[in-house]
Amino acid sequence: MNLLILKTASHMVSGLMLVFSVFLLLRGHHEAGGGFIGALIAVIGFGLLMIAESPAYVRRRLRFPPEAIALFGLALCLLSGLVGPLFGYPFLTGVWWKDILPLGTPLFFDIGVYLAVIGAVLTILLALDEELD
Amino acid sequence: MEGGPVHFCGPGHSQMTQSANRSLELVLLGIFTLLPLFLLALVLRLDAMPGQVLALAHIADLDFALAFRFDGLSLLFAGLITFIGFLIQLYSLGYMAGKPGRLLFHLYLTLFMLSMLGLVMAENLVLLFIFWELTTLTSFLLIGFTHEQFVARRNAVQAAVVTGAGGLCLLAAAVLLGQMAGTYQLSGILVQGSALLDDPLAVPCLLLILLAAFTKSAQFPFHFWLPGAMAAPTPVSAYLHSATMVKAGIYLLARMSPVFSEMDLWFWSLAIAGGVTALWTALMALRQTDLKLMLAYSTNTILGALTLLLATGHKYAMVAAMLLIVAHAFYKASLFMVIGNIDKATGTREYGKLAGLGTGMVITLGCAVIAGLSKAGFPPTFGFLSKEYIYKAGFELGWLFLLVLFLANAIMVCLAAVIVHRPFLSRANETHAKAKPIEHIWVLWMAPLILAIGGILVPFLLLGWVEERLVTPAFFAAAPGMEEVHLHLWEGFSPALLLSLATLATGLLMAWVYEHVSRGVHSSTHRLPVASEVYFSLMTGIRKLSSLITDNLQHGRLTGYLLTFLGALSLMVSYAVWSSGHLPDFSPLANISYVYWSLAALLVMSVVVVIRSNSRLLCVCALGIFGFITTLMYMLYSAPDVAKTQLLVETLLIVFLAIIMRRMPPLRSGPRHGPGRRAVNLAVACLLGGSVTVALLVVTSLPFNSQVPDFYAAQSYVSAHGRNVVNVILVDFRAFDTLGEALVVVVAGLAAWALLRTGTSGAKK
Numbered sequence: 001m002n003l004l005i006l007k008t009a010s011h012m013v014s015g016l017m018l019v020f021s022v023f024l025l026l027r028g029h030h031e032a033g034g035g036f037i038g039a040l041i042a043v044i045g046f047g048l049l050m051i052a053e054s055p056a057y058v059r060r061r062l063r064f065p066p067e068a069i070a071l072f073g074l075a076l077c078l079l080s081g082l083v084g085p086l087f088g089y090p091f092l093t094g095v096w097w098k099d100i101l102p103l104g105t106p107l108f109f110d111i112g113v114y115l116a117v118i119g120a121v122l123t124i125l126l127a128l129d130e131e132l133d
Numbered sequence: 134m135e136g137g138p139v140h141f142c143g144p145g146h147s148q149m150t151q152s153a154n155r156s157l158e159l160v161l162l163g164i165f166t167l168l169p170l171f172l173l174a175l176v177l178r179l180d181a182m183p184g185q186v187l188a189l190a191h192i193a194d195l196d197f198a199l200a201f202r203f204d205g206l207s208l209l210f211a212g213l214i215t216f217i218g219f220l221i222q223l224y225s226l227g228y229m230a231g232k233p234g235r236l237l238f239h240l241y242l243t244l245f246m247l248s249m250l251g252l253v254m255a256e257n258l259v260l261l262f263i264f265w266e267l268t269t270l271t272s273f274l275l276i277g278f279t280h281e282q283f284v285a286r287r288n289a290v291q292a293a294v295v296t297g298a299g300g301l302c303l304l305a306a307a308v309l310l311g312q313m314a315g316t317y318q319l320s321g322i323l324v325q326g327s328a329l330l331d332d333p334l335a336v337p338c339l340l341l342i343l344l345a346a347f348t349k350s351a352q353f354p355f356h357f358w359l360p361g362a363m364a365a366p367t368p369v370s371a372y373l374h375s376a377t378m379v380k381a382g383i384y385l386l387a388r389m390s391p392v393f394s395e396m397d398l399w400f401w402s403l404a405i406a407g408g409v410t411a412l413w414t415a416l417m418a419l420r421q422t423d424l425k426l427m428l429a430y431s432t433n434t435i436l437g438a439l440t441l442l443l444a445t446g447h448k449y450a451m452v453a454a455m456l457l458i459v460a461h462a463f464y465k466a467s468l469f470m471v472i473g474n475i476d477k478a479t480g481t482r483e484y485g486k487l488a489g490l491g492t493g494m495v496i497t498l499g500c501a502v503i504a505g506l507s508k509a510g511f512p513p514t515f516g517f518l519s520k521e522y523i524y525k526a527g528f529e530l531g532w533l534f535l536l537v538l539f540l541a542n543a544i545m546v547c548l549a550a551v552i553v554h555r556p557f558l559s560r561a562n563e564t565h566a567k568a569k570p571i572e573h574i575w576v577l578w579m580a581p582l583i584l585a586i587g588g589i590l591v592p593f594l595l596l597g598w599v600e601e602r603l604v605t606p607a608f609f610a611a612a613p614g615m616e617e618v619h620l621h622l623w624e625g626f627s628p629a630l631l632l633s634l635a636t637l638a639t640g641l642l643m644a645w646v647y648e649h650v651s652r653g654v655h656s657s658t659h660r661l662p663v664a665s666e667v668y669f670s671l672m673t674g675i676r677k678l679s680s681l682i683t684d685n686l687q688h689g690r691l692t693g694y695l696l697t698f699l700g701a702l703s704l705m706v707s708y709a710v711w712s713s714g715h716l717p718d719f720s721p722l723a724n725i726s727y728v729y730w731s732l733a734a735l736l737v738m739s740v741v742v743v744i745r746s747n748s749r750l751l752c753v754c755a756l757g758i759f760g761f762i763t764t765l766m767y768m769l770y771s772a773p774d775v776a777k778t779q780l781l782v783e784t785l786l787i788v789f790l791a792i793i794m795r796r797m798p799p800l801r802s803g804p805r806h807g808p809g810r811r812a813v814n815l816a817v818a819c820l821l822g823g824s825v826t827v828a829l830l831v832v833t834s835l836p837f838n839s840q841v842p843d844f845y846a847a848q849s850y851v852s853a854h855g856r857n858v859v860n861v862i863l864v865d866f867r868a869f870d871t872l873g874e875a876l877v878v879v880v881a882g883l884a885a886w887a888l889l890r891t892g893t894s895g896a897k898k
Contacts, residue, residue, distance in 0.1 A: 028860045029856070029857055030855060031856070032773045032777060034859070034863060035863075036778065037774070037778055037781060041781060044784050048788075050792070051788070067882070070883070074879050077872050078872070092869055094853060094864075094868075104854065106868070109871075110860070117875070119879070120878045121785070121882065123882040125788070127886045127889040128789070131889045132793065132795065132796045
């Protein structure tokens with residue numbers, strides 16, 4: 001497929017979608033959004049690029065293998081849960097540090113979910129596309 | 134099974150590493166051999182302490198304790214396990230020399246010995262079960278040690294299946310017993326004794342214990358795994374079938390005897406199983422031509438006799454059982470090692486091919502004679518002592534017991550005479566196997582000789598010690614509160630002695646005409662079903678059943694999977710609605726505004742398009758409409774997060790379909806289902822849709838408990854610092870669920886990746 005308009009537009013649109021997905025991820029704690037929804041938007045953005053360009057292009061721009069991203073996200077979820085026990089709370093208890101910014105382990109947990117979903121779905125999507133070619 | 138040979142001196146090593154490995158091997162062999170001796174010294178230093186336990190760790194909530202007990206019964210078995218274990222390790226040094234994987238062999242033996250020790254000393258029922266299973270596992274490794282051979286693999290699996298099934302029964306029995314007694318500690322259970330029998334659980338508990346003990350101790354009809362286990366190297370047979378594995382069931386029976394021995398069920402099941410086992414396997418032993426199999430079946434006979442003795446709970450029977458356990462361990466281990474030496478020297482164990490070995494293997498002959506005398510029960514051997522008490526018990530118990538015990542003992546005498554006479558003392562001609570000299574390897578005769586001589590000297594010189602330290606404490610552990618019995622090797626002319634002499638005479642007479650006896654037994658029994666064949670046809674049946682289920686459920690047709698899964702789901706939902714007892718309330722349907730009705734009509738129309746269309750693109754579009762209308766529904770019911778997720782999932786679905794569609798065959802190009810199948814599909818679809826609708830109507834008509842959502846709404850900002858309740862639930866309140874879901878997503882991704890990649894690499898090949 002060599003569609004100039006689709007190619008050009010999809011680069012801009014998918015870039016916007018990725019920014020929007022991060023926005024949704026970060027605002028999720030107070031407004032509608034969150035890690036899962038953000039991840040779906042990001043994956044759709046990548047999917048658009050995959051159709052307009054090629055799976056190899058997406059792999060190159062991703063820089064990390066999607067499986068690794070998924071596992072890293074899962075590890076981040078686990079680690080954010082292990083902060084609680086360090087302070088004597090049960091596993092996965094939210095620990096907050098609000099001196100400068102409202103930071104807490106739930107944020108890192110949500111980022112973990114975000115990366116795990118992006119990685120897992122992209123793994124399937126890329127493998128599927130490459131398998132069919 | 135990882136039974137690969139351990140090559141410590143592999144090729145390509147330099148001279149120095151070879152000698153270093155050689156010394157490492159020697160050190161390890163030394164440790165493996167001396168460990169049982171060290172443990173034996175520990176056991177001998179201990180005095181029997183009924184009621185005292187050594188608790189290493191205790192989990193009070195689970196009533197589980199890593200605790201060991203040191204009463205007479207435990208110490209008797211522990212002494213045998215470590216003493217025979219040491220001699221077996223010693224013997225294996227010679228027997229396994231130069232064979233591949235010999236270090237592994239010694240390691241397995243050691244692990245097995247430790248499991249057996251744990252079994253007989255465990256204070257906690259759960260711990261007892263764990264060690265019981267460990268003996269099954271380690272004996273599997275030992276029986277299947279020569280795993281290049283099909284028979285070894287098959288028989289190892291057979292032993293593991295039979296004794297493992299018994300192990301499961303033991304677990305269930307342990308749970309029931311723990312429930313009945315209110316504790317899992319053996320001391321707590323044994324203190325309550327027969328008071329536990331009032332509980333209605335006593336009968337199922339006893340049945341499970343009997344199943345566990347009968348499978349482990351190879352009682353009829355589970356006896357067949359024991360001769361099958363002869364596929365193992367001879368030291369394994371000598372160890373497992375003299376003092377350890379098969380005695381574990383006897384230990385369990387003796388251990389539980391204070392609780393259950395007053396039940397009629399206990400008496401009858403033990404007496405019948407033991408009697409049938411003793412007689413039937415004695416006949417089977419006469420049929421065998423392989424010397425090792427003869428010994429294996431005669432072990433079965435002894436186990437049957439032990440069970441029979443334990444059935445009665447009579448004082449002489451209990452003493453006789455304890456004596457027989459010790460005597461049998463001595464002479465049977467020794468005889469197995471004698472057979473091992475014959476096998477090693479000639480390469481065969483076939484009765485017909487062996488003769489005249491006595492000239493070349495003088496010390497082995499000596500061991501065989503002495504151990505054979507003990508097996509036959511000649512005075513003043515250990516075997517004689519135990520037989521005297523067996524007959525004493527028999528005279529107290531009635532003529533039927535006496536007859537069974539007399540026949541079994543007479544056949545033992547015959548077998549002992551045959552095993553000693555034929556290979557060693559008969560005249561050889563050129564048809565018989567030639568023997569290599571093996572007696573320059575001193576461990577090969579040292580171990581059986583110690584056991585054989587011990588079987589004569591111990592009752593002669595150490596009878597007081599045996600009575601005081603071994604038999605009486607074990608007797609009181611198995612039969613508390615009973616009158617003490619004093620042991621005497623010579624009690625003058627008694628009916629028991631006369632019967633002993635009659636046994637000897639009958640047995641020798643049978644040995645005199647052994648060929649005829651053997652042929653007669655063979656021709657009269659070879660038409661009867663053999664237990665191992667029943668087992669194999671059972672196993673084949675299980676395999677067939679499982680492949681039948683697999684073929685019908687895992688057929689690889691997507692439509693079939695969907696039908697099975699949706700049909701099961703609709704049945705479950707219907708059952709849930711029906712069993713809830715609530716009738717659906719259709720009144721809310723009247724209040725639905727026309728907007729929703731028109732949306733629902735659009736939904737139905739899009740579904741009809743999906744079903745009827747002939748174009749894949751149209752299908753996808755209609756499916757998309759369906760999804761977006763669902764999203765709209767969520768929006769109208771003010772659930773923005775759910776709506777957003779639904780929208781994105783629908784979009785992602787389109788992306789997936791866009792990628793796949795390029796390669797899909799045209800729609801409706803494949804074969805179609807027949808009218809019958811389509812009717813079934815329609816029925817399942819209607820049932821699922823109807824049952825879910827009714828279930829929703831039932832659920833929404835029930836009063837709504839708002840406690841949980843109210844808590845989330847109230848606490849969302851206060852304690853979790855977030856105003857989006859949905860997100861706070863996901864990442865904080867119920868983060869553990871989310872973690873699990875993330876794990877599922879990642880695993881699904883990796884699984885799909887693996888599947889697709891294997892497809893690619895397979896296609897490239």
